[in-house]
Amino acid sequence: MKILVIEDEPLTRENIALILRMEGYDTCTASDGGKGIAAAISEKPDLILCDITMPDTDGYSVLTQVRRNENLRHTPFIFLTARGDRADLRQGMNLGADDYLTKPASAAEIIDAIRARLQRETMRESGFSPDFSSPEPLQKLGITPREAEVLLWVAQGKSNGEIGAIIQATENTVKKHVQHIFEKLGVESRNAASLIALEKLSS
Numbered sequence: 206m207k208i209l210v211i212e213d214e215p216l217t218r219e220n221i222a223l224i225l226r227m228e229g230y231d232t233c234t235a236s237d238g239g240k241g242i243a244a245a246i247s248e249k250p251d252l253i254l255c256d257i258t259m260p261d262t263d264g265y266s267v268l269t270q271v272r273r274n275e276n277l278r279h280t281p282f283i284f285l286t287a288r289g290d291r292a293d294l295r296q297g298m299n300l301g302a303d304d305y306l307t308k309p310a311s312a313a314e315i316i317d318a319i320r321a322r323l324q325r326e327t328m329r330e331s332g333f334s335p336d337f338s339s340p341e342p343l344q345k346l347g348i349t350p351r352e353a354e355v356l357l358w359v360a361q362g363k364s365n366g367e368i369g370a371i372i373q374a375t376e377n378t379v380k381k382h383v384q385h386i387f388e389k390l391g392v393e394s395r396n397a398a399s400l401i402a403l404e405k406l407s408s
Contacts, residue, residue: 238262
């Protein structure tokens with residue numbers, strides 16, 4: 206699997222690349238948005254990690270160009286951002302980003318996000334088509350209706366804060382729901398819970 210890291214801050218870029226290489230991923234890097242677009246077209250990566258705030262060509266522009274390219278249209282795209290403004294994050298998701306990581310992200314957070322997106326892309330290519338229209342099928346996993354609603358959004362890559370805004374609950378309440386879901390499903394990560402949910406929603 207090849208991952209492209211587009212980040213203008215050298216230390217952050219190299220640290221992320223090192224983390225990915227240690228996990229066995231083939232990694233290429235770009236130091237700005239323009240070079241990132243060129244690298245995406247030439248390298249055809251399996252996933253793109255891209256900073257939002259870069260001089261000249263920002264992450265939004267990179268994403269827009271990537272989504273216009275037929276060969277990259279479905280390539281998983283994760284934003285790296287130091288911004289906490291939800292409006293900025295919503296803009297990225299509306300443009301077609303699959304997920305975002307707030308810097309500084311831990312190695313575990315980076316790897317979990319990448320694994321989840323790559324696995325979902327594999328499922329898409331294999332013909333799986335999860336139906337996200339209702340959380341009801343997830344109740345068959347032995348969780349409550351409210352937990353099923355939370356898990357539905359977890360499976361779509363939403364953070365606890367985003368889920369709280371969607372279901373009108375505090376982030377702490379969502380966190381407790383997620384913990385209960387993990388216990389009931391016998392898992393320890395959002396990635397593992399998401400895969401179980403995606404399989405159930407695809408059946």
